[in-house]
Amino acid sequence: xxxxxxxxxxxxxxxxxxxxxxxxxxxxxxxxxxxxxxxxxxxxxxxxxxxxxxxxxxxxxxxxxxxxxxxxxxxxxxxxxxxxxxxxxxxxxxxxxxxxxxxxxxxxxxxxxxxxxxxxxxxxxxxxxxxxxxxxxxxxxxxxxxxxxxxxxxxxxxxxxxxxxxxxxxxxxxxxxxxxxxxxxxxxxxxxxxxxxxxxxxxxxxxxxxxxxxxxxxxxxxxxxxxxxxxxxxxxxxxxxxxxxxxxxxxxxxxxxxxxxxxxxxx
Numbered sequence: 064x065x066x067x068x069x070x071x072x073x074x075x076x077x078x079x080x081x082x083x084x085x086x087x088x089x090x091x092x093x094x095x096x097x098x099x100x101x102x103x104x105x106x107x108x109x110x111x112x113x114x115x116x117x118x119x120x121x122x123x124x125x126x127x128x129x130x131x132x133x134x135x136x137x138x139x140x141x142x143x144x145x146x147x148x149x150x151x152x153x154x155x156x157x158x159x160x161x162x163x164x165x166x167x168x169x170x171x172x173x174x175x176x177x178x179x180x181x182x183x184x185x186x187x188x189x190x191x192x193x194x195x196x197x198x199x200x201x202x203x204x205x206x207x208x209x210x211x212x213x214x215x216x217x218x219x220x221x222x223x224x225x226x227x228x229x230x231x232x233x234x235x236x237x238x239x240x241x242x243x244x245x246x247x248x249x250x251x252x253x254x255x256x257x258x259x260x261x262x263x264x265x266x267x268x269x270x271x272x273x274x275x276x277x278x279x280x281x282x283x284x285x286x287x288x289x290x291x292x293x294x295x296x297x298x299x300x301x302x303x304x305x306x307x308x309x310x311x312x313x314x315x316x317x318x319x320x321x322x323x324x325x326x327x328x329x330x
Contacts, residue, residue, distance in 0.1 A: 067130065069094040069219055069250035070115060075124035077110055084110045086274035087124070092267075094218075097241060097251045099265035101258065106271045108254040109149075112223050115252070116146045129219050145212035146221045151204050152211065155197030159188050159207050162196055166214045182210040186240065202233030209240055219250045226260060238263060
């Protein structure tokens with residue numbers, strides 16, 4: 064990878080007949096960073112990822128990934144990236160280790176068993192490696208899916224809404240995985256609908272709306288687009304949990320006091 068942006072997108076356009084999905088998208092992603100692409104359903108996030116990963120051809124514009132033109136050098140791009148879609152590509156019949164070995168063999172890499180063992184350890188799946196993947200939790204399955212996409216150490220990783228359908232614990236596991244990738248120098252482009260996810264993980268955030276990037280910057284830069292915070296004092300009503308704890312706590316406290324003390328207080 065050269066010293067320029069890991070991903071460079073300029074004036075990318077894509078339409079399906081009369082439906083204009085991308086209307087001139089521009090963005091750049093720095094090497095070794097986590098870049099979050101936010102947008103609601105239908106904003107064009109997945110279409111843009113498919114173009115950047117060579118699965119779809121743009122109608123117009125220019126895309127460069129890992130220093131290679133996706134149109135003119137698609138094979139070089141595919142050798143430099145991995146793509147994890149919204150649904151895990153894990154084979155539930157195989158064990159976690161067998162899934163990783165299979166991918167390494169398909170990539171014609173040396174020592175596929177050693178690669179599998181190292182990735183299982185890296186993602187905290189060593190103990191589960193001999194179990195069928197169908198027995199994994201949602202978070203474990205996603206971690207295995209991402210581990211499979213890292214066979215061959217691609218410098219650029221696309222994660223298209225990787226936490227969709229996961230419970231809170233599974234989502235936190237995937238977040239930890241993304242942080243590990245960035246910490247080891249991998250460039251991650253993450254699409255998501257979850258604002259907290261982008262806030263927790265991204266070095267830079269872009270908002271895609273109706274086929275265009277309408278905001279792009281760090282979290283601090285985006286926050287400065289809004290007026291200064293206005294502090295107001297409001298009355299806060301207790302939650303049911305607070306009521307429950309207060310009532311139970313008072314009852315327990317009363318039960319712990321001597322009977323004559325309670326009688327004296329009631330007079």
